Amino acid sequence: MNLDINQAVDLLTSKLTLWAKEFIRLLPNIVLAAVILVLGLYLAKLIRKLALKLIRKVSHIETINTLFGSVIYAIAIGVVFFVVLSVLNLDKAVTSILAGAGILGLALAFAFQDIAANFMSGIFLSFRRPLAVGDIVQSNDHMGIVEEVNLRDTMIRTFQGQRVIIPNKDVFQNTIENFTVLGKRRLDLSVGVSYGDNLQKVKEIALAAAAKVSVRARDEEITLFYNEFGDSSINFSIRIWMQDTAQPTFLQGRHEAIMHIKEAFDANDIMIPFPIRTLDFGIKGGEKLSDLGLFGKE
Template identity: 60%
Template sequence: MDFNQITDLLTGKLTNWGTALIKLLPNIFLAAIVLVIGFYIAKFVRRISKKLIGKISHNITLNNLFSSVIYMVVLGIVIFTVLSILQLDKAVTSILAGAGILGLALAFAFQDIASNFMSGIFISFRKPLKVGDIVKLKDYMGKVISINLRDTVLQTFEGQTIIIPNKEVYQNAIDNYSYINKRRLDLSVGVSYGDDLAKVQQITLDAVKDIAERSQEDDVTVFFVEFGDSSINLSVRIWLNTPEQSVYVKVRSEAIMKIKIAYDANDIMIPFPIRTLDFGIKGGTTMTEMPVRFANQQ
């Protein structure tokens, strides 16, 4: 192949490319217009979707995430439309196939992360708990200090910070002590079998009814629950006007002191278990008899 043939070949290729480019100019112009308009439409849709989602969810992070996803979806549609206008259908097909394979691989590789992420979304919409609530999650009890898309952060009453994956939060039972904004204190007390139970019940009610943190909407209740080994046991139930743990502990301590003072003032005995110590190999020997029997054996 001589120089002239090479020149003719290159000239022919460039001519064909130039002709194809000239034929494609209207499509390029149209694709540019679609791309610019589509870009502004995607931004407008993101702004509108953010406002609409904000009416349903007050989680700013979640709202931004959803609006960004919608923005990327609209922008992706615009890009695929532009590629179709430019007659790059094969490129569009290749991109979609590659995206499907990549998405499948990522789904298998990050299934736990995806599960926690989706659980975080469901928690944000259902709102079984919120920041500041006192809850019990699995074996941990404390105050919720943060709810993220991947995990929930809990601070226990002992000062520990517990990070629980959202999948564990969503799939297990949640004890929310702040849901009704009050909390019940159950206090167990035992009295002697010789005491008047009606008198015990009334004195117990009078002893705790003036506690300041008690919910005025709910009455204090006293129920006798069982015959114990050395006492008749009763349960004192007091509703508090707040679920806070510090108030719960304070009222429990105050109730114990008030009940003890009231029982002492009215000769009500809080019994304690009695144990009989039996000395000797075969039993039946008291402690005073032990030295005498030991001396006789000498």
């Protein structure tokens, strides 16, 4: 029994002695690793501040700016961590960590590919800036005012009051119509007139009537173009620029244009054709209206 205890004590002593020798041997590396760790953490914070300052000159979306700074900080911390492990001669641990991180990253990429696509699209949208909060846009058959642009989706408030959330991938990959960029908006109004009217006279009267629109842009010319010979009318488009892009201004401009043109056409005996249907009750298999007794007997 005493022999077993002595052997255990000797074994423990030898192990502790070996560890002490290894610790003393590695002490310079441990001190160097600690210094690198402290300096690395300080440099990582400094790099994050510098990255945020640079990214804010390009992007005005604070969420993306913060995320970019965090990613840069995480990369810097990772570099410091691997350098510390290398100084401590833990190269195999570094290799294992890198291999595990690669496999984990690949698995996450497959599992969250839609989220990743929306995320990357949000980043590209923040740099390209095809739209901004407050813009009137049309995207994916939805038209309204942009309320929010974040990393995953874009929120639009339609003119009917509904809130539409569109994934950034769909916004980025599809056509975006931005009505706010120019600072003014054009109204294209389609009108038809009778084949019996003088087209030159129609043009002059329509342009004069459209000029009465109170919310039109005074620096833009009103234009009129005949488009086609319709079934019952000659159709034309009159183009009027509004003084701003707001939806109430656009609706008011269209309202006034229709009223002024209709009033001017009535005053000058210009006819806007409308569909006419003739009902024939006397055809084979039908009855005449006089035989239906609808009008009474004389």
